[in-house]
Amino acid sequence: MKRGNPPQRRTPLRAKKPLERKTELKASGNLERTTPLRARSKKQEVKYRIRRPLVAELLEQRLVCERCDSARSTDVHEPRMRSRGADITDPKQCVCLCRDCHNWIHANPAAATADGWLIASWDREAS
Known part of the structure; x- marks a missing residue:
């Protein structure tokens, strides 16, 4: 397809002329949010209200890391991760680990899956 000549300017360009807006921006325009974004949805926040005491209870019961059996456990890990469909409020799906092991x-997700510390989303029998 053959194209014609490029479009011609109606007015010549002026050197060193500052750009001007034809309409002023509103003070409450779309440039700034009036309310900050939520860190979590309301639905997730309800689950976390249940999870916080559960995590504290699990860390009191299981003092030693379940992977290395030497360090104090500080983190609660779900072998079937939340992104893979884990229920974060089920204590049976939680493992207490030290920060280094977590x-x-x-x-190392491939090695952790081979060792059983991560469970794939399609592996339903490993629950």
Whole structure:
């Protein structure tokens, strides 16, 4: 397809002329949010209200990391992660770990899955 000549300017460009808006921006325009974004949805916040005491109770009961059996447990980990359909309020799906082991599991998902510390979303029997 052959194109014609480029469009011609109606007015010549003026050097060093500052750009001007034809209409002023409103003070409450779309540039600033009047309310901050929520960190979690209301539905997730309800689950976390149930989860916080559960985590405190689990960490009191299981003092030692379940992976290395040497360090104090500080984190609660779900082998079937939340993104894979885990219920964060079920204590049967929680494992207490130290921070180093928890970081290792998320940094090495293939090895952690082979060792059983992560469960795939399609693996229903491993629950």
